[in-house]
Amino acid sequence: MDIDPVPHLDELWRYARVLTRDDADADDLLQEALARALAMQHAYDRARPLAAWLMRIVRNTHLTGLGRRNTEQKGAVALVAAIDPACPPCQVEHVELRQVAEAVDALPREHAEILHLVGVLGYSYQDAADLLDVPVGTAMSRLSRARATLRALVRRAPGDERTPGLRVVIGGRNE
Amino acid sequence: MSDRVDLSDQEINAYLDGELNPERRLEVQALIARDGDLARRVMTDMHLTDAMKLAQKRPVHSPETIGRARRLHKALSRRRWFPNASRGLIAASLLLTGWFANSLSVPYRQAIRTADEAFALSIRDTIQVAELDEMVRTTFEPVDEKLQRLGAAVAVDVPELPRGWYVRQVRLQRIDGRRSVIVNAVSAEGAVSLVASPMNRKTSVPPTAVTDPTTPAVFWQQGATGYTLVGKNVRQDVLESVATSLTVASRRGLVPKIRG
Numbered sequence: 001m002d003i004d005p006v007p008h009l010d011e012l013w014r015y016a017r018v019l020t021r022d023d024a025d026a027d028d029l030l031q032e033a034l035a036r037a038l039a040m041q042h043a044y045d046r047a048r049p050l051a052a053w054l055m056r057i058v059r060n061t062h063l064t065g066l067g068r069r070n071t072e073q074k075g076a077v078a079l080v081a082a083i084d085p086a087c088p089p090c091q092v093e094h095v096e097l098r099q100v101a102e103a104v105d106a107l108p109r110e111h112a113e114i115l116h117l118v119g120v121l122g123y124s125y126q127d128a129a130d131l132l133d134v135p136v137g138t139a140m141s142r143l144s145r146a147r148a149t150l151r152a153l154v155r156r157a158p159g160d161e162r163t164p165g166l167r168v169v170i171g172g173r174n175e
Numbered sequence: 176m177s178d179r180v181d182l183s184d185q186e187i188n189a190y191l192d193g194e195l196n197p198e199r200r201l202e203v204q205a206l207i208a209r210d211g212d213l214a215r216r217v218m219t220d221m222h223l224t225d226a227m228k229l230a231q232k233r234p235v236h237s238p239e240t241i242g243r244a245r246r247l248h249k250a251l252s253r254r255r256w257f258p259n260a261s262r263g264l265i266a267a268s269l270l271l272t273g274w275f276a277n278s279l280s281v282p283y284r285q286a287i288r289t290a291d292e293a294f295a296l297s298i299r300d301t302i303q304v305a306e307l308d309e310m311v312r313t314t315f316e317p318v319d320e321k322l323q324r325l326g327a328a329v330a331v332d333v334p335e336l337p338r339g340w341y342v343r344q345v346r347l348q349r350i351d352g353r354r355s356v357i358v359n360a361v362s363a364e365g366a367v368s369l370v371a372s373p374m375n376r377k378t379s380v381p382p383t384a385v386t387d388p389t390t391p392a393v394f395w396q397q398g399a400t401g402y403t404l405v406g407k408n409v410r411q412d413v414l415e416s417v418a419t420s421l422t423v424a425s426r427r428g429l430v431p432k433i434r435g
Contacts, residue, residue: 003251005244013234027237034243041250050251100226118192119224120231125194143192144184147220154223 005034008051011121012058018116019062021105033058056131103153111146118143182206182213191220304347304354318342322358329354331371331400334421339363364413367406369421374401382418384411393418 005012012033017026037044037057044053104112110132117123117131118139129139182203189195190203207214236244316324319335325347326333333356336342340360348357355372380396385403391411393404395418404418 004248006241006248009236009240009244010234013236014231017232017234023232023234026234027240031237031240031243034240034247038243038247038250041247044251046251097226097230100223101230104227104230115224115227120228125189125192140185140188143188147188147223148184150223151219 003046003050005037005050005054008054011051012054014120015055015116016058016062018104018112019059019109021109021112029058029062033061036061052127052131059131099154100150103150106153107146107149110142111149114139114142115146115150187213187217187220191217191224300349300354304349318345321345322356325356326371329356329373331356331373332398333358333371334402336360336369337362337417337420340367362406362409362417364410364417365406365408367404367409367414367417370403370405372401372403374399382415382422384415395422397422 009030013026013030016029016033017023020026020029033054037054040057044050104115107115113132114128117128118125123131125136125139125143129136132139134142186195186199186203190200195203207217322333322336322345325345329347336358340362342358342360344357344359346357348355350370350372353372355370358369358371360367360369374396377399378396379398380394380401382393382395385392385394390405390407391409391414392406393411393414395402402418402421404414404421406414406417
């Protein structure tokens with residue numbers, strides 16, 4: 001079993017970036033998570049993949065550390081969209097990568113997180129649910145909402161705040 | 176007509192994420208082929224997912240991050256090897272301790288084993304002797320036959336006893352580690368005891384007085400059997416005379432009968 005964390009640093013940083021929405025915060029979170037992993041080295045089960053263990057530590061560190069408070073402050077002022085169930089099928093034929101990156105940053109953290117785990121990292125629903133500590137059904141529902149929200153965000157033209165079917169969500173709660 | 180109603184969002188996602196079984200995957204593909212809206216929806220999600228992957232930044236990790244990752248690697252590597260090494264050391268220590276303790280206890284265990292074996296052998300022999308004696312006590316048996324049988328049992332030659340002796344008891348007894356036949360009799364000269372014991376080697380010893388002021392005794396040996404005649408109230412010269420007559424009798428070489 002591979003026990004070298006260096007090859008997994010990119011993957012860990014990107015996950016940290018999804019959680020913190022900020023490059024510098026992702027650096028800090030990753031470093032803090034590595035320090036925590038060092039302190040918790042005896043808890044590592046060598047029969048399980050190192051990357052999955054470190055991903056969990058990154059997430060727990062984010063949820064319990066300073067990064068969480070910082071992110072919550074940013075989340076309170078961020079413009080986040082949720083899809084209206086009545087929204088017609090999206091007609092996105094082509095998008096700029098920059099648009100997608102911005103849309104992902106605008107997603108609620110839990111939506112960005114499940115999209116990153118399943119869509120980018122290729123986690124199975126079960127693995128993602130395990131990491132997120134939620135039932136598989138919850139992870140699937142969250143993924144459906146995340147994809148719908150992303151479609152809506154990308155469909156909306158930059159600077160257009162009047163896109164039909166969108167509602168403004170502040171701090172993760174509908175206003 | 177659209178088949179869209181047959182597919183939920185979660186099923187579309189499961190198709191995109193490879194979570195459907197092959198059979199359902201084929202069905203979904205058939206539905207996508209017939210439904211233009213569904214096909215555009217699926218293509219959009221696939222496109223966005225690919226775009227998300229491409230939009231991933233390539234981070235440049237700080238030396239601090241790399242350093243922490245390497246420290247973690249070293250720690251995990253130590254954990255991988257150290258338990259095995261420590262287990263090996265513990266096993267070696269236990270082995271050496273056991274070896275040392277074994278060496279220390281060898282003399283005691285050997286002494287105990289010797290004592291135990293000697294004790295067991297003694298018990299076994301005593302039981303065998305008792306069994307032989309038991310036969311004498313529970314079965315009516317003429318004296319001469321008892322003598323021959325017990326003599327054969329312990330491999331000694333018992334001489335024919337003088338006709339004037341009244342035999343009171345014949346028994347087996349361990350004397351100085353040797354199974355011996357003891358005959359208690361009353362002779363015209365007084366009470367006498369004859370002891371026939373197996374000796375270590377064959378030789379011939381004539382009747383020899385044993386110097387004992389309280390109990391006159393005579394010893395002689397014929398072949399591998401040693402004889403001692405004791406008469407507490409019998410004069411020494413009389414004992415020697417009786418011993419001489421018994422020597423002649425033992426020289427005749429009595430052959431024990433085979434019974435049964």
